[in-house]
Amino acid sequence: MDFDLMITSFPKLLGATLVTLKLLSASLFFGLFLGLFFAILRLSKNTFINKFAYGYSYIFRGTPLLVQIFIIYFGLGQIEYLRTTFLWVILKEPYWCAIIAFTLNTGAYTSEILRSAFQTIKPGIIEAGKSLGISNKIIFYKIQIPIAIRQSLPAYGNEIILMMKGTSLASTVTLMDLTGVAKYIISTTFKPIEVFIVAGGIYLFMTFIIHNVIKYLEKKYSFQQ
């Protein structure tokens, strides 16, 4: 055990954690809206819209995240037309490519989580709202969405942790996130175990925090208070 290496690499890894957290929060933020949007599409009665939303979630859940990042980072740059548009400003940056890939990926999972949450809402609740003369729009925003969010908290907590682990793939497109820096230190010092303990410890700490925050929220917003 090389404790000196563990101590000297800790600040470097902690700095890289900031990149991981930035990637995670940005993709979760955008992914939540994307997921909500596609969950609503999934509930649509129009077969075409429904199939489209299902296809989106099927493709992004059925392929590895690595493929998705590579298609966006390496693949899209190949389209000549894209290079001339303003999109190229975003797509030439690995940072934004990673966020786009993560957002699309977590959006697919989130849409499934929210869809099943919407479907578990008892029809009686919506009927009660209707009989009170509340408009459909307000029923959706004030009754269905809050209940669905509460229902999906445990599953969404898992998704946050999965996404946090997913951000490690950003290191494959040259970003120096926690895993990227850990790999760099391992490959220069050839001390994999020490670095794994420190980097893994930081990841576990983040998992622990996320897990407990979700648990707290679940308790706070539980129906039986």
Add this chain to the structure above:
Amino acid sequence: MELLAFGKTGWGDELFYATLMTIAVSITAMLVGFLFALIFTPLKLSKYKTLNLVGNFYTTVIRGVPELLVIYLFFFGGSGAIMYVASIFGYYEYIEINAFITGSMAIGIISGAYSTEVFRGAIQSIDKGQFEAAKVLGINKFGQFYKIILPQMLRLAIPNLSNVWQITLKDTSLISVTGLVEIMRQSYIAAGSTRDPLFFYSFAAVLYLLLTYISMKLINKLEVKYSRGY
């Protein structure tokens, strides 16, 4: 389309073999995972606190740390660890483990953590009366597990195991960083030499979709088989 031709002119045969490699790694990893689950599920269900702790440590650490980091640990640390063990037995030559073994071990350990959780959940949801009835009937320990608990457990575990399989299959793409030529690595090579990454990575995505689709169909059949009578 000529990019996918078989033989020397295209990448069809290379990608075909790469797909077989992905399947082989996934199956090996899944089996290694079962082996780990076989060890750690009893630990998690044990009456003893220390054994529980060991089981929980394994599942918590593996499920809380990115797969890529575990793979790097095995990739950079694997041969060092084996050489250390060998040096105890007086063997000091350089030992290199091939990428297939490193990869399937790394993915296997990850998959094992998920399988352990699935088996634990399945066993815990079997009615206590079943264990007691088996005991009362005087069936021996082996028969109790093999004839009574296992069949009931499988029915409950298969839907979740199918998720574990999907995760494992997708995780194998990460082994490409170690140089094992599976779908992802082959696409990377092909994309590099033809300068057509969009096509090859999209094709890789299609291959993965195909694999997940086919395995879902097969698992659904298994599910039907094991839930007959319900």
